[in-house]
Amino acid sequence: MESYETHEHDVLVIGAGGAGLRATVEAAVQGVSVGVVCKSLLGKAHTVMAEGGVAAAMANVDEADCWQTHFKDTMAGGKMLNNWRMAQLHAQQSPERVYELERWGALFDRTADGKILQRAFGGHTHNRLAHVGDRTGLELIRTMQDRVVQQGVPVYMECTITHLLKDGDRVSGAVGYWRDTGRFVVFKAKAIVLATGGVGKSFKVTSNSWEYTSDGIGMAFKSGAELIDMEFLQFHPTGMVWPPGVKGLLVTEAVRGEGGLLRNNKGERFMEKYDPKRMELSTRDLVARSIYTEVKEGRGSEHGGVFLDVSHLPAETVIKKLPSMYHQFKDLADVDITKGPMEVGPTTHYMMGGVRVDADTGQTTVPGLFAAGEVGGGMHGANRLGGNSLSDLLVFGKLTGEAAAQFAKKSSKLRVREEDIKAGIEEMLAPLARTSGPSPYEIHEKLQELMQSYVGIMRTEQDLKHAIEQLQTLKQEAQRVRVTGSRMYNPGWHLAYDLKTMLNTSEAIARCALQRTESRGAHTRLDHPATSPEWGKVNSTVNQDGDGMRVGTSPLPQMPEELRQLFEEPVAAAKK
Amino acid sequence: MSEVVVRVSQGTADQNEERRYQVPVTPGMVVLDAIHYIQAHFAPDLAVRWNCKAAKCGSCSAEVNGKPSLMCKSRLDDFQPGEEIVVYPLRSFPRIKDLVTNVSWNYEVNKKIVPFTPRKNAQWKMYQEDMDRVQEFRKCIECFLCQNVCHVLRNHEKYEQFGGPRFFVRLAGLEMHPLDGADRLPYVKDEAGIGYCNITKCCTEVCPESIHITDNAIIPLKERVVDRYYDPLTKLFRIFSGNNK
Numbered sequence: 001m002e003s004y005e006t007h008e009h010d011v012l013v014i015g016a017g018g019a020g021l022r023a024t025v026e027a028a029v030q031g032v033s034v035g036v037v038c039k040s041l042l043g044k045a046h047t048v049m050a051e052g053g054v055a056a057a058m059a060n061v062d063e064a065d066c067w068q069t070h071f072k073d074t075m076a077g078g079k080m081l082n083n084w085r086m087a088q089l090h091a092q093q094s095p096e097r098v099y100e101l102e103r104w105g106a107l108f109d110r111t112a113d114g115k116i117l118q119r120a121f122g123g124h125t126h127n128r129l130a131h132v133g134d135r136t137g138l139e140l141i142r143t144m145q146d147r148v149v150q151q152g153v154p155v156y157m158e159c160t161i162t163h164l165l166k167d168g169d170r171v172s173g174a175v176g177y178w179r180d181t182g183r184f185v186v187f188k189a190k191a192i193v194l195a196t197g198g199v200g201k202s203f204k205v206t207s208n209s210w211e212y213t214s215d216g217i218g219m220a221f222k223s224g225a226e227l228i229d230m231e232f233l234q235f236h237p238t239g240m241v242w243p244p245g246v247k248g249l250l251v252t253e254a255v256r257g258e259g260g261l262l263r264n265n266k267g268e269r270f271m272e273k274y275d276p277k278r279m280e281l282s283t284r285d286l287v288a289r290s291i292y293t294e295v296k297e298g299r300g301s302e303h304g305g306v307f308l309d310v311s312h313l314p315a316e317t318v319i320k321k322l323p324s325m326y327h328q329f330k331d332l333a334d335v336d337i338t339k340g341p342m343e344v345g346p347t348t349h350y351m352m353g354g355v356r357v358d359a360d361t362g363q364t365t366v367p368g369l370f371a372a373g374e375v376g377g378g379m380h381g382a383n384r385l386g387g388n389s390l391s392d393l394l395v396f397g398k399l400t401g402e403a404a405a406q407f408a409k410k411s412s413k414l415r416v417r418e419e420d421i422k423a424g425i426e427e428m429l430a431p432l433a434r435t436s437g438p439s440p441y442e443i444h445e446k447l448q449e450l451m452q453s454y455v456g457i458m459r460t461e462q463d464l465k466h467a468i469e470q471l472q473t474l475k476q477e478a479q480r481v482r483v484t485g486s487r488m489y490n491p492g493w494h495l496a497y498d499l500k501t502m503l504n505t506s507e508a509i510a511r512c513a514l515q516r517t518e519s520r521g522a523h524t525r526l527d528h529p530a531t532s533p534e535w536g537k538v539n540s541t542v543n544q545d546g547d548g549m550r551v552g553t554s555p556l557p558q559m560p561e562e563l564r565q566l567f568e569e570p571v572a573a574a575k576k
Numbered sequence: 577m578s579e580v581v582v583r584v585s586q587g588t589a590d591q592n593e594e595r596r597y598q599v600p601v602t603p604g605m606v607v608l609d610a611i612h613y614i615q616a617h618f619a620p621d622l623a624v625r626w627n628c629k630a631a632k633c634g635s636c637s638a639e640v641n642g643k644p645s646l647m648c649k650s651r652l653d654d655f656q657p658g659e660e661i662v663v664y665p666l667r668s669f670p671r672i673k674d675l676v677t678n679v680s681w682n683y684e685v686n687k688k689i690v691p692f693t694p695r696k697n698a699q700w701k702m703y704q705e706d707m708d709r710v711q712e713f714r715k716c717i718e719c720f721l722c723q724n725v726c727h728v729l730r731n732h733e734k735y736e737q738f739g740g741p742r743f744f745v746r747l748a749g750l751e752m753h754p755l756d757g758a759d760r761l762p763y764v765k766d767e768a769g770i771g772y773c774n775i776t777k778c779c780t781e782v783c784p785e786s787i788h789i790t791d792n793a794i795i796p797l798k799e800r801v802v803d804r805y806y807d808p809l810t811k812l813f814r815i816f817s818g819n820n821k
Binding site for chain 2 (some may be wrong): 114146211232490
């Protein structure tokens, strides 16, 4: 059998984006042995792409802001399907998490009186997003990366985890491979934190990087963890649409936060028709659907988008507050955004659903397995507000890191089974041994076309059924993929396994979307356009069922009375 | 649809082979798109690093027609019609495979730098005008193109004695942070070897974030080192005051 190296930690964190790094810092603070594994080099995780800011009711700009209003905005944005306890913890703790970053060296943009500046964003009642121009994610990553290095935590870079190991019903380790050599590696751990991000690479038009292959969702599912709300996939309203090579690339909501206007090809500010009160700063689900409708009804731009314009703002403001947008359009699309409009359209962006977690600890339904950030479900309900993702990963990264460390402290030594390791490795090696079969790139392209066309922003029963059927065919093809070349830094080989995970997750998305016969938040059913009060009482659930999956529902956790009352009266700032 | 010839350096640490591919061109296409096309159609095991495809993560650094660049920012229509595009990995770091190099040396240098250390009793109030210059340094996406072109590393291989432009940018960001209280000048002088830099500005020229590495980071750090260690008046003052730091 193939040899492998072994490492052992109390807590193993998989993923070194914002959630993973924050969990790592906190677990290390608890004094346990921590290791963090990431697929890319340290500091390259998808969090660097987060642009607009981190939402926290610090009330630096609008004194009226308070956690209660942030909580209400989040729940309203999520169409009340959010886990109320997560939304509460998030709103209460995000200000402290932001100030903490500052104490670790982060430099957020300032108000005139020297406080952290906050900008407006869609669905947020007040100016709430702490930011650094339009590169807030980079600042978060760099700050936490430096912190992890300072703590001396081992970082296993360019290492992909493929299988979780269990001892009885508990998680006890993981199997993976080094991307550079293709050699296998086993981690033993008493607690594992999944911080692996989302699913975007299953779609053709996406703002997500190659890493977004739903690894954590796939591994949790196969270990017996429950998934929830997989139909709620956010299509960010503004991705680039031209030229083709950059289609889907994110255009930050900060463009609208700073005063950018959306227009159709008739020059109309079309958001007047869809949300006259909030206009461009409506929630993402609504803006994305509005753009889709404008394009569909023939009022789109030349390349199938709409126009987003900041040219009425002073050029120096645009360059100072939106520097990376300025360069992105200038370098990649030959558009000077200080002079003319951008062309934008919806792009697959963020998974609201994911692994079911306990709000206070981040523990999944499998003992010892935790999840934080985008891989977890519940916090954002049916639609996430912009800025709530960076705050999510800080708040729940910390809580989860702490809980995982405490869990590990109480655990005795666990076992990993040699036959499980062997099975994982054999599964990985199979495509290299085949002498014929389709290329993984070919099947990946088919998957992306399928999900884009049939499980996209507007859904119908017929389309979803077609998608589920086609996914079965693709799954069979994926079992036959053949990989050429050696195991040394071989992207084709990497994709061969990621593909299986993506196909499984895609099926969960399609099945949940088929089950929910209503339209809510990011999930729009053309054949069920109304929002149904009955569906508003349940989360969707997905569980392993033999080799297949079982989709069902579970009742929404009930909000306590004192929080419920917040929705009946305006919140006074004095409640802070 | 027009086509372009892309020649890619493939191989491992001790073996190099230039392979030639015909790639169809679409509007706005960048070199990284061409590499992805080659992966999907001709060479499924072609190794390349990339993440964001938007010049925000600094993963896809390579040498394109001899010029160190991010492949995601290198437009095919910026080349002459008919010009062949030749892609090599960064040459200052050992190759792992194809376009992927071993940049772990940078992570080791980074570990030696004293991190942000807030001053005692810092009031957490900062003004934009005091932060602007540090925010410029915080834009660094760690693409290591500056490290790749720096002749102290590339030609003289002073990996043991020199930190390289990337880390002078980090050091300048820490030294100029309005609330930082640590002293890194002995490190800047002795271990990071700032004296080796003779300000040829090669680093500044290749920075995809347009950070003024030489003017705003390296020269001010050199000035601080000179003020402390080589200024004759300060030196005399130190001798008489007994402060020999």
